Amino acid sequence: MSPVKPPSKTRSAKPRREVSEGLHFDDVERLRAMVGAGDRFLILIEEELGVRLSAPGGGQIVIAAGDPQARDDAKRVLKGLYASLAHGLTCDEATVRAALRMLDGGDLPTQPDDGVIRVPRGASLIARTEGQRAYVRALKNEKAYDLIFGVGPAGTGKTLLAVAYGASMLVQRKFEKLIITRPAVEAGEKLGFLPGDLNEKVDPYLLPVWDALADTLGRAELERMRADGRIEVAPIAFMRGRTLNRAFVIVDEAQNTSRAQMQMVLTRLGEGSRMAVTGDPSQCDLLPRDPSGLPHALEILAETKGVAAIRFTRADVVRHDLVARIVAAYEDDLNKRGGARTS
Numbered sequence: 001m002s003p004v005k006p007p008s009k010t011r012s013a014k015p016r017r018e019v020s021e022g023l024h025f026d027d028v029e030r031l032r033a034m035v036g037a038g039d040r041f042l043i044l045i046e047e048e049l050g051v052r053l054s055a056p057g058g059g060q061i062v063i064a065a066g067d068p069q070a071r072d073d074a075k076r077v078l079k080g081l082y083a084s085l086a087h088g089l090t091c092d093e094a095t096v097r098a099a100l101r102m103l104d105g106g107d108l109p110t111q112p113d114d115g116v117i118r119v120p121r122g123a124s125l126i127a128r129t130e131g132q133r134a135y136v137r138a139l140k141n142e143k144a145y146d147l148i149f150g151v152g153p154a155g156t157g158k159t160l161l162a163v164a165y166g167a168s169m170l171v172q173r174k175f176e177k178l179i180i181t182r183p184a185v186e187a188g189e190k191l192g193f194l195p196g197d198l199n200e201k202v203d204p205y206l207l208p209v210w211d212a213l214a215d216t217l218g219r220a221e222l223e224r225m226r227a228d229g230r231i232e233v234a235p236i237a238f239m240r241g242r243t244l245n246r247a248f249v250i251v252d253e254a255q256n257t258s259r260a261q262m263q264m265v266l267t268r269l270g271e272g273s274r275m276a277v278t279g280d281p282s283q284c285d286l287l288p289r290d291p292s293g294l295p296h297a298l299e300i301l302a303e304t305k306g307v308a309a310i311r312f313t314r315a316d317v318v319r320h321d322l323v324a325r326i327v328a329a330y331e332d333d334l335n336k337r338g339g340a341r342t343s
Helices: 028-035 037-049 068-085 093-105 130-140 158-171 198-217 219-227 259-266 293-300 321-336
Strands: 020-024 052-057 060-064 116-118 124-126 147-151 177-182 231-235 247-251 274-279 307-311
Touching: 020 068, 028 037, 028 068, 037 052, 037 068, 037 093, 060 068, 068 093, 116 130, 116 158, 124 158, 130 147, 130 158, 130 307, 147 158, 147 293, 158 177, 158 198, 158 247, 158 274, 177 198, 198 219, 198 231, 219 231, 259 293, 274 293
Parallel strands: 147 274, 147 307, 177 231, 177 247, 247 274
Antiparallel strands: 020 060, 052 060, 116 124
């Protein structure tokens, strides 16, 4: 009888070594702002990309786990956020989420000068999406465009970026006036029932514009410029019969202008002036018998020299993550119903 061989010992597999990569950043203060309190911005990136991030100190960010593409995406996001902070901008949750969304649209800017609006003695803003970058480039390109349309859903920064650019030019005295106008269209409420004179009646419609100006310039500077007449915010009816010279003009909520109003306000441009027109055709508050002047203007001016039209999509929504999903739900519902718009 042959001897029984003892069972062979199976060698346990070596634990697989986790792949990790490190990034070094010179400015520790900028790095701290990018990481966020309690590493909260790193956690956002981890959840989205399936990597693990840590900040062990010494200006280092360690990227571990995940596949090579995920680690590469994390590096691109971190470098883009770090570069944006070099311009005195802030890092918040919306900025991080916007940087993550931009991964699908191409390279993130590591030198984002073309997407930055600096307001001397005020705030600086950076484009957070590819659509916003195209919009800022058009606003800055004064040699090519004197009329810029920014069209798309709510929360894409159309008005805020135009206001920031106009305020920047005003502070630098490249324009004599910043004029912002919008139609005072009733959206379910009657103007006549509001108390006060005409100015007081339309103030609620202009409040978002004043808020954008205060965010950009600061309240004290805004009040000073408003007092000396360098900033004017008024209903669109007040533009009739005027020629606006050496001014930057913003026509906000343009989807609520009639065709006649749109033609009137576009032809107010005078010597040394430029204009930005912003609106969302899907949120028109005009009655069905009053066609909006915005899509009509976009159509007939599409090939006109000196005119740029930037169209934002739900991918450009930077207000709140839920807003993008709300916009998507309404777009899907509209498509299911064959594109018919309800007022």
